[in-house]
Amino acid sequence: MRKRSLTLLSDGTLFRRENTLYFENERGRKPLAVEGIYDIYIYGHVTITSQALHYLAQKGISVHFFNHYGHYDGSFYPRESLNSGDLVIRQAEHYLDREKRLKLARLFVRGSALNMERNLRRWKVNDGFSEELRELLEELEGARKITEVMNVEARIREAYYSRWDGHLPEGFKIVKRTRRPPENEMNALISFLNSRLYATIVSELYNTQLVPTVSYLHEPGERRFSLALDLSEIFKPIVADRLATRLVTKRMLSKEHFREELNGVLLTKEGMKKVLSEYEKELTKSVKHPELKRNVTKKRLIRLEAYKLIKHLVGVKEYEPLVAWF
Amino acid sequence: MSSEEYPITDLLITGTEINYLFICPTKLWYFAKGITMEQENEWVDLGRFLHEQRYANEEKEVLVGSIKIDFIRRGDTIEVHEVKLGKSMEKAHEMQALYYLYYLKKLGIKAKAVLHYPKLNETKEVTLDGREGEIEKAIKEVERIKSLPAPPKPVKSKKCLKCAYYELCWV
Numbered sequence: 001m002r003k004r005s006l007t008l009l010s011d012g013t014l015f016r017r018e019n020t021l022y023f024e025n026e027r028g029r030k031p032l033a034v035e036g037i038y039d040i041y042i043y044g045h046v047t048i049t050s051q052a053l054h055y056l057a058q059k060g061i062s063v064h065f066f067n068h069y070g071h072y073d074g075s076f077y078p079r080e081s082l083n084s085g086d087l088v089i090r091q092a093e094h095y096l097d098r099e100k101r102l103k104l105a106r107l108f109v110r111g112s113a114l115n116m117e118r119n120l121r122r123w124k125v126n127d128g129f130s131e132e133l134r135e136l137l138e139e140l141e142g143a144r145k146i147t148e149v150m151n152v153e154a155r156i157r158e159a160y161y162s163r164w165d166g167h168l169p170e171g172f173k174i175v176k177r178t179r180r181p182p183e184n185e186m187n188a189l190i191s192f193l194n195s196r197l198y199a200t201i202v203s204e205l206y207n208t209q210l211v212p213t214v215s216y217l218h219e220p221g222e223r224r225f226s227l228a229l230d231l232s233e234i235f236k237p238i239v240a241d242r243l244a245t246r247l248v249t250k251r252m253l254s255k256e257h258f259r260e261e262l263n264g265v266l267l268t269k270e271g272m273k274k275v276l277s278e279y280e281k282e283l284t285k286s287v288k289h290p291e292l293k294r295n296v297t298k299k300r301l302i303r304l305e306a307y308k309l310i311k312h313l314v315g316v317k318e319y320e321p322l323v324a325w326f
Numbered sequence: 327m328s329s330e331e332y333p334i335t336d337l338l339i340t341g342t343e344i345n346y347l348f349i350c351p352t353k354l355w356y357f358a359k360g361i362t363m364e365q366e367n368e369w370v371d372l373g374r375f376l377h378e379q380r381y382a383n384e385e386k387e388v389l390v391g392s393i394k395i396d397f398i399r400r401g402d403t404i405e406v407h408e409v410k411l412g413k414s415m416e417k418a419h420e421m422q423a424l425y426y427l428y429y430l431k432k433l434g435i436k437a438k439a440v441l442h443y444p445k446l447n448e449t450k451e452v453t454l455d456g457r458e459g460e461i462e463k464a465i466k467e468v469e470r471i472k473s474l475p476a477p478p479k480p481v482k483s484k485k486c487l488k489c490a491y492y493e494l495c496w497v
Contacts, residue, residue: 084360209361292496307494310361315476 003038011045016052039203064199072195084209090313091214104216109153111321115237116160123167172248181264188265193240201228204302287326334432344425348418355477367490404437427454428461
């Protein structure tokens with residue numbers, strides 16, 4: 001049985017009775033098959049009993065919380081059950097050694113950039129981006145400090161956003177990327193999807209021996225699970241950006257799915273519902289993996305990226321970031 | 327090599343490690359370093375399930391030093407029982423059982439081993455007599471592989487397809 005992510009958008013209570021997990025709200029009480037749950041994402045106002053949390057911890061299920069605005073708040077990350085002292089040491093070694101850290105940081109930016117390029121080609125708005133990117137990537141190779149890597153990354157991103165807009169319908173242009181608060185619909189949508197993607201990656205890392213707090217591009221401790229931020233650079237363009245684009249160009253989302261608040265433009269409950277259901281669908285789609293010669297889901301690609309990182313750290317094979325072939 | 331070479335305090339390896347040596351040295355290396363994949367493998371779940379259901383009344387998961395025996399039966403001699411799904415890794419199963427017998431012998435316990443294949447309705451007896459050298463060679467090899475700085479290069483074969491380490495090795 002393939003385990004699935006459970007998303008709770010409505011308000012209610014999550015509790016355990018005997019060996020069953022229940023979600024109860026005004027529409028009734030629903031038993032949840034715990035063996036079939038991979039992780040849980042909570043957007044509604046949900047009360048969780050400690051007994052439910054004990055049970056989830058025992059089953060190794062992470063729970064991710066999002067606030068009223070759909071921003072990521074934090075995770076219930078059960079005690080690590082997969083430990084490898086050897087790997088932890090190697091992870092730290094690659095952080096402490098300047099050259100090793102720079103190498104990984106550059107690779108994350110490079111992978112991210114190549115996926116952006118892939119998107120712009122797909123959307124037929126490349127418009128000189130590739131040429132500009134070649135130069136920026138050359139500059140990236142010469143970067144001697146993490147701040148320089150970050151700087152190149154910001155410029156690549158800027159070049160990308162300006163073209164991306166060319167593919168977006170009126171009323172859903174990004175214009176300028178704004179985060180807290182997002183100042184228009186597209187910014188709100190991108191932020192919402194990025195938060196969700198980040199939590200997905202946290203869940204995947206939980207199921208590996210990698211320590212999620214030791215990272216390379218982002219500074220460890222910048223946020224709690226900074227390694228998830230590193231990996232999200234690779235996946236933002238091919239998961240979040242593509243989905244955001246599809247939702248608005250196919251008119252699955254309209255202005256009614258957004259509302260304006262003091263905290264900027266936000267998705268409505270209906271909007272969130274639509275986006276989350278499409279996100280789930282997207283991650284369970286599979287693609288044929290050229291190396292593995294197997295079909296793997298898009299979600300599994302995140303795990304494979306973690307495996308590639310493990311192989312880099314133990315010295316089996318240099319990390320090569322995923323560049324979408326699909 | 328004499329069997330004096332391994333005093334019991336030096337026998338720190340597990341039965342699983344001996345087993346993996348005869349399945350795949352790459353898997354052995356990752357496993358020994360704590361990079362385990364078994365938690366998500368359906369074959370592992372199936373094995374656990376079979377073990378729990380079929381041998382519910384046995385004295386199970388007997389821990390002796392660094393080895394953990396599926397179950398034991400005490401009679402005139404001690405019997406060590408190991409439950410396996412299929413016979414395709416028979417050599418690995420046998421060596422694992424031999425290691426247990428070798429380990430127990432070092433403790434002064436004479437025992438015999440029985441491999442169970444409940445799906446095939448078969449059992450197989452394994453005795454140590456005279457095979458100490460074989461197991462000592464295996465122990466040495468496990469120690470050598472565990473001390474390598476990186477895992478041995480994997481070799482693709484039919485058994486990779488069901489292995490929990492497939493993606494890790496071939497991605």
